[in-house]
Every structure is written in C-alpha cells, then in structure tokens.
Amino acid sequence: MNSGRFAISVHILTLLTFSEDEWKSSEYLAGSININPVLVRKELGNLRERGLVLSKEGKSGGSRLAKPADQIFMSEVYEAVKQKDLLGKGINSPNPACPVGRMINDHLDSLYDDAEKTLLASLGKVSLSEFCKKFD
Amino acid sequence: MNSGRFAISVHILTLLTFSEDEWKSSEYLAGSININPVLVRKELGNLRERGLVLSKEGKSGGSRLAKPADQIFMSEVYEAVKQKDLLGKGINSPNPACPVGRMINDHLDSLYDDAEKTLLASLGKVSLSEFCKKFD
DNA sequence: TGTACTGTAATAATAAAAGTTACAGTATGA
DNA sequence: TCATACTGTAACTTTTATTATTACAGTACA
Structure with a gap:
C-alpha cells in the first residue's frame, strides 16, 4: 500500500474532526502536515469520492467531514488510499514454463486477500473519533 | 512494506520446498522467478539471517530450507522482508507548532502496531507447506 | 468584480526499487 | 593443485514511484 498517503x-481527518462544522482550506491543512497544499487537495479528492x-x-470554501467522526473508520481511510494491494499483487512476471x-x-x-481481510477487520474497529481521543 | 520482495x-521458499534436500543455485531460482540472480542472492541473505x-x-553450492516447510510460517517471511512499517511510520515531519x-x-x-499484530497473526496461520499444497 | 478558495493538469525534483556488472572468496572434484 | 561453479557483496545504472511545484481555469462570496 501507499505508505505516506494513509498518514x-x-x-x-483528524484536523477536520477538531474543527467540525468549519470549512478548512487546503493551505491550513497543509500547514499542520507540512506538505504541499496541492497534495492535500488530491487526498481530499480521494476522501471525497469515498464520502468521508x-x-x-x-471564497470561504474548504473541506469538512461528511459525517460524524464516530461513523468514520480507519478501514475506510485504508480503502480510500489503497491502490496497489497490501503485499504487492503480481508485480513479477514469473517464468510460465516453471510449474511454480x-x-x-x-x-x-x-494469501494476500485473506491477510488484507484481517487487516481491514482490525482497522474497522477504530473510528476516527476514538483515534482523536488520543490527543486529549 | 516492501511490495515485491515478499513475493x-x-x-x-516454494521452489526450495519442492526440492528439499537439494542445494539450488541462485541462477536456477532466478530462472523461475524471472529476475536477476543477484536479487535472489540478496533475498537469500535475508532469509538466511532469519534462519529460514x-x-x-x-562449487555445487546453493541454498535449501533450514527447517521443514511445516515449521516455516508466512509471518516469518513477512518479518524477514519488512523494513519500513506496514502503513509507513513517521515519514512526514508535521508542524510541531500544531497540537495535532x-x-x-x-x-x-x-495504530499501525495494532494493525500489524493482526496481520502477523493472520500470516502466522499459514505454513509454507500449506501454501505449497495449493500447487498440487 | 476582486478575492480567496477548489480542482486538476503538466511538469520537475527527489527518492526508492530493481537490475547489472564486477570481482573476491570458497568448496569441489578432475 | 587448479579450473570450475558457485556465493557474497559492493558499486553503479536504470527504471519506476512518489512528492513537490507551477500554473491556471472554475466557483462562490461579499
């Protein structure tokens, strides 16, 4: 999976949780994460597609959570971010003349599918609001 | 984690399972995987460090399993291959002036530690010999 | 209607992964 | 004992993926 994008x-989402009901600009968000605002807008596009x-x-636009933080789960974030498969599905082109x-x-x-199901089940137990409690 | 290296x-390990007790050269292994023998030797170095x-x-050298295939688990392979953490630990350098x-x-x-524990538990249920049964 | 935003494309810079070449070191066996 | 067939590893190149940057059209507000 794509390492930094999950983070x-x-x-x-954490920043948006701490200012629910406010529209936050990509520049504001980028300032806390310390990355480029365009990257933030790209990730927001992803999260938006997933309904998060x-x-x-x-003017006075920006982004906010699409639903309460206790209805957003880390598994959804994982799914939003994932492109490649967990352990790297079929990247090699093995020799077809070899039975293996x-x-x-x-x-x-x-094997990967099973492992990923387990991972999703684990991430599905953690809601965004639970995660944000850690900051208190 | 490092995608292609797990595969x-x-x-x-699968190839070595199907020829237990024989010393297989990196060139032979590379032929089935369709990659460079040097990469195979690098991976073998990893697996060797982990006792796999x-x-x-x-002359007439090569590699073989260090223990029976039913005593080797996919979780061990994962650990052998892993360098970065699962979802990409601390790659960003967030703004320390922001509480989040x-x-x-x-x-x-x-969060990552918990998710990885679950993943390891799942991979720990699959032995190399079980995996190899799929080829029959 | 100027301003402060988003959305997105195109491109450049950087980093990571994979492949290649090269060669010293080591057992084997003819 | 010495040619051979391997391993182990370093150094380097190529390729691919990620991240950053620039640019600008579109939109809503005041």
Whole structure:
C-alpha cells in the first residue's frame, strides 16, 4: 500500500474532526502536515469520492467531514488510499514454463486477500473519533 | 512494506520446498522467478539471517530450507522482508507548532502496531507447506 | 468584480526499487 | 593443485514511484 498517503489522510481527518462544522482550506491543512497544499487537495479528492469529506469551492470554501467522526473508520481511510494491494499483487512476471512460476501469482493473491481481510477487520474497529481521543 | 520482495521470498521458499534436500543455485531460482540472480542472492541473505534457509558456497553450492516447510510460517517471511512499517511510520515531519501535528506520529504508530499484530497473526496461520499444497 | 478558495493538469525534483556488472572468496572434484 | 561453479557483496545504472511545484481555469462570496 501507499505508505505516506494513509498518514496524510488520517492527519487531514483528524484536523477536520477538531474543527467540525468549519470549512478548512487546503493551505491550513497543509500547514499542520507540512506538505504541499496541492497534495492535500488530491487526498481530499480521494476522501471525497469515498464520502468521508465534503468540499466547498469558491471564497470561504474548504473541506469538512461528511459525517460524524464516530461513523468514520480507519478501514475506510485504508480503502480510500489503497491502490496497489497490501503485499504487492503480481508485480513479477514469473517464468510460465516453471510449474511454480506459472501458478504462484494466483496463490499469492489468495494469501494476500485473506491477510488484507484481517487487516481491514482490525482497522474497522477504530473510528476516527476514538483515534482523536488520543490527543486529549 | 516492501511490495515485491515478499513475493520473491515466498517464491524462493516454494521452489526450495519442492526440492528439499537439494542445494539450488541462485541462477536456477532466478530462472523461475524471472529476475536477476543477484536479487535472489540478496533475498537469500535475508532469509538466511532469519534462519529460514541455509546456503553453501563453492562449487555445487546453493541454498535449501533450514527447517521443514511445516515449521516455516508466512509471518516469518513477512518479518524477514519488512523494513519500513506496514502503513509507513513517521515519514512526514508535521508542524510541531500544531497540537495535532506534534502528536500524530505517536498516535499513528500505535495504530499501525495494532494493525500489524493482526496481520502477523493472520500470516502466522499459514505454513509454507500449506501454501505449497495449493500447487498440487 | 476582486478575492480567496477548489480542482486538476503538466511538469520537475527527489527518492526508492530493481537490475547489472564486477570481482573476491570458497568448496569441489578432475 | 587448479579450473570450475558457485556465493557474497559492493558499486553503479536504470527504471519506476512518489512528492513537490507551477500554473491556471472554475466557483462562490461579499
């Protein structure tokens, strides 16, 4: 999975949790994370597609949570961010003339799927509001 | 985690399982995986440090499993391969002037640790010999 | 209608991963 | 004992992925 983007997304959501009902600009968010505002806007786009945040264009626009923080789970953030599969599905092109090489990607895929299900179950137990309690 | 390396290591171990008691050269292994023999030797070095394989130098040298395939677990392979943490520990340098930025890495770390424990538990249920049964 | 935003494309800079070459070291066995 | 077939590892190059930057059109507000 894409390492830094999960952290960025959780960071964004945490900041938005601490200012629920306010529209926060990408520049403000980028200031706390210490990254470029354009990256923040890209992540917000992701989170928006998944229904986790809302954004408003124009002056006094910005972003806020799309639903209460106790209804947002870390598994959703993981899903929003994930592109590649957990352990790296089928990146190699094994030799098809070898019985192991010919089949290994399929078998690795099913191993990965199981592992990822477990991971999602674990992340699904932690809500954004629980995570944010740690800051108090 | 490092995507392709897990697949390479499992591939290596699978090939060694199907020829237990034989010393296989890095070139042979590289042929099935379809990668460079030097990369294979690097992975073998990793697996060797973790006690999963043995290697023999010199003519008619090569590598083989260090213990029976039913005593090797996918969690061990994961540990052997892992360098970075699962979801990417502390890559960002958040703004320490922001209360969220100042603490978030610690809180993310504990989230990651829990998630990784779950993942390891899941991978720990699958032995190399079980994995290899899929090929029959 | 100027201003402060978003959204997104295009590009550049940086970092990480993979591949390659090279070669010293080591057992083997002819 | 010495050519051979390996390992182990360093140094380097290439490739690919990530991150950052610049730029600008579109939008809403006051």
